[in-house]
Amino acid sequence: MIDAVPGEDPQDIAVVGGGMAGMLAALLLARDGHRITVFERDDTDLPETADEAFDGWNRGGAPHARQSHALLARLHRILAQRAPDVLDALAEQGATELTVERLLPPEIEDREPRPGDDDLVLLCCRRLTLEWVLRRVVTAEPGVTWRGGVGVAGLLGDGTDV
Numbered sequence: 613m614i615d616a617v618p619g620e621d622p623q624d625i626a627v628v629g630g631g632m633a634g635m636l637a638a639l640l641l642a643r644d645g646h647r648i649t650v651f652e653r654d655d656t657d658l659p660e661t662a663d664e665a666f667d668g669w670n671r672g673g674a675p676h677a678r679q680s681h682a683l684l685a686r687l688h689r690i691l692a693q694r695a696p697d698v699l700d701a702l703a704e705q706g707a708t709e710l711t712v713e714r715l716l717p718p719e720i721e722d723r724e725p726r727p728g729d730d731d732l733v734l735l736c737c738r739r740l741t742l743e744w745v746l747r748r749v750v751t752a753e754p755g756v757t758w759r760g761g762v763g764v765a766g767l768l769g770d771g772t773d774v
């Protein structure tokens with residue numbers, strides 16, 4: 613994950629690949645004030661609903677997107693801090709949160725929460741649901757330009773700019 617320096621001058625940033633990592637990087641960098649262009653090789657419109665996405669969204673560039681995913685606590689923490697709207701949208705689409713308490717084996721009797729437990733929440737959902745939610749939020753974000761159907765073959769640099 614790229615951490616932008618708060619207060620840094622706005623930059624023009626290219627993100628190659630609009631999978632979950634590219635989309636989240638684009639979103640957070642745009643929210644830090646940068647101008648982002650996402651280049652995504654797949655040329656597919658966003659389905660109307662998350663269920664339609666699961667049934668028929670052709671994500672040839674990420675064929676594993678049809679698998680269900682359990683997403684580690686760091687993602688939940690970053691979303692809670694910097695993109696709570698994405699967490700809310702995921703919850704609306706049925707994503708479940710696995711808290712420490714829910715993960716504890718039943719034979720552990722002391723189930724009292726401990727400080728920091730709130731930072732250890734896993735997210736579980738269809739990967740296509742995560743992609744669908746992120747794509748909706750990212751393409752609506754001011755400062756993000758989405759270029760679908762554009763595969764990047766390489767980068768050209770002149771020593772200063774790329």
Ligand SMILES: Cc1cc2nc3c(=O)[nH]c(=O)nc-3n(C[C@H](O)[C@H](O)[C@H](O)COP(=O)(O)OP(=O)(O)OC[C@H]3O[C@@H](n4cnc5c(N)ncnc54)[C@H](O)[C@@H]3O)c2cc1C
Pocket residue numbers: 628629630631632633634651652653654672673674676679680681682683684762763764765
């Ligand atoms: C079967 C399976 C199960 C998994 N389960 C989990 C899990 O439960 N939890 C978990 O955290 N992780 C899981 N993973 C790993 C997780 O899916 C990957 O870490 C994740 O997909 C990486 O995201 P990404 O956005 O970096 O890349 P990808 O998801 O691979 O996305 C890359 C994107 O870039 C685009 N692209 C590629 N090349 C170009 C180019 N030249 N120009 C433009 N666009 C391009 C592609 O079309 C695609 O959209 C699983 C992986 C697999 C295969």
